[in-house]
Amino acid sequence: MVDFLSSLSLFPLALTFSAFGIGLWCQKKTRFPLCNPILIGAALVIGVLMLLDYSPELYQEGTDSLSWFLTPATICLAVPLYQQLKILKKNLPAILTGVLAGSVAGLVVVFLLCKLFALDRQFTVTLLPKSITASIAMVLSEENGGIESLSGVVILITGILGNLLGSTLCKLLKLTDPISQGVALGTSAHLVGTSKATELSPLAGAVSTLALVVAGVFVSLIFPVICQLL
Amino acid sequence: MKYISQVLYILLFSALGELLQAVIPLPVPAAIYGILLLLIALSTGLIKENAVADVSSFFLSAMPILFVAPVTKILQYWGLISPNLVAICVIMVVSTLVVFAVAGLVTKWYQKRKGDKENG
Numbered sequence: 001m002v003d004f005l006s007s008l009s010l011f012p013l014a015l016t017f018s019a020f021g022i023g024l025w026c027q028k029k030t031r032f033p034l035c036n037p038i039l040i041g042a043a044l045v046i047g048v049l050m051l052l053d054y055s056p057e058l059y060q061e062g063t064d065s066l067s068w069f070l071t072p073a074t075i076c077l078a079v080p081l082y083q084q085l086k087i088l089k090k091n092l093p094a095i096l097t098g099v100l101a102g103s104v105a106g107l108v109v110v111f112l113l114c115k116l117f118a119l120d121r122q123f124t125v126t127l128l129p130k131s132i133t134a135s136i137a138m139v140l141s142e143e144n145g146g147i148e149s150l151s152g153v154v155i156l157i158t159g160i161l162g163n164l165l166g167s168t169l170c171k172l173l174k175l176t177d178p179i180s181q182g183v184a185l186g187t188s189a190h191l192v193g194t195s196k197a198t199e200l201s202p203l204a205g206a207v208s209t210l211a212l213v214v215a216g217v218f219v220s221l222i223f224p225v226i227c228q229l230l
Numbered sequence: 231m232k233y234i235s236q237v238l239y240i241l242l243f244s245a246l247g248e249l250l251q252a253v254i255p256l257p258v259p260a261a262i263y264g265i266l267l268l269l270i271a272l273s274t275g276l277i278k279e280n281a282v283a284d285v286s287s288f289f290l291s292a293m294p295i296l297f298v299a300p301v302t303k304i305l306q307y308w309g310l311i312s313p314n315l316v317a318i319c320v321i322m323v324v325s326t327l328v329v330f331a332v333a334g335l336v337t338k339w340y341q342k343r344k345g346d347k348e349n350g
Contacts, residue, residue, distance in 0.1 A: 042301035063299035074261035076286035078268035102333025117317035135259030184334030
């Protein structure tokens, strides 16, 4: 059975789409925030891979074609950004203030918690850039002595958390306007959070896109300085 | 046919983004350059919005599925993660909540302050 599935080059893609489809279905049926299609999808994929003793490396290879779409898909965020350009310009000071405050708070909290758990320098550098977009963060992590690929996983799970808890947190914190929703999601959960913001409203999506770009640039500027202090 | 040209536009900007990333020695991902270039092209009218609108809304709505396979990489890094599992989980959850709350609330506070000034 496993040999047969391993010989099917489309099995990883089919598995990914069906797992995500089941996740979407659960989200529609239950409307429960923890029923996140990315999370359910990934959990199902992991379950099936372990059950079938299917090689994770082979699965990653088979889904490489999907990861190739990430750059073109991300570039499409320019369209909502363009559509909301006027509102973004009008609210630029508020957005920038929120993004900078959030990014600094994130770096400080991660640093303090790493100290609290007595993690070594390598782990601290790996975890520090966790709120910014993976492609920037992974480079920062590697250049400053962190574990690049582990940063990637941590960043992604951070994004999923933001995506997962986004709607609930907005309600709890009474963030009702799309500007603060977008800043919160984009600063804390980068691209994956932005994907959630786009679901909330096109304006929140545009704000979130701007927030993730600003947060990424800001953190990459101060990151080398912080690492010197570690 | 219109979808073909829309996909080609998006691919063109991806390629330009990759090119800039290769030329400019900064840790900025190709996608960020691509966003900026496409935004400039749209703002200057070089490309009309409806020349990319359909395909971009399709790509944006399909984006979450692209994150499924990368999350499962956790399997491959389990050896590194498991000794520090509690620490990593606490750090991820707490810091995500803090960044979310600080970023959102500061933005809300800034806007409210600005609104109060304008009204009174």
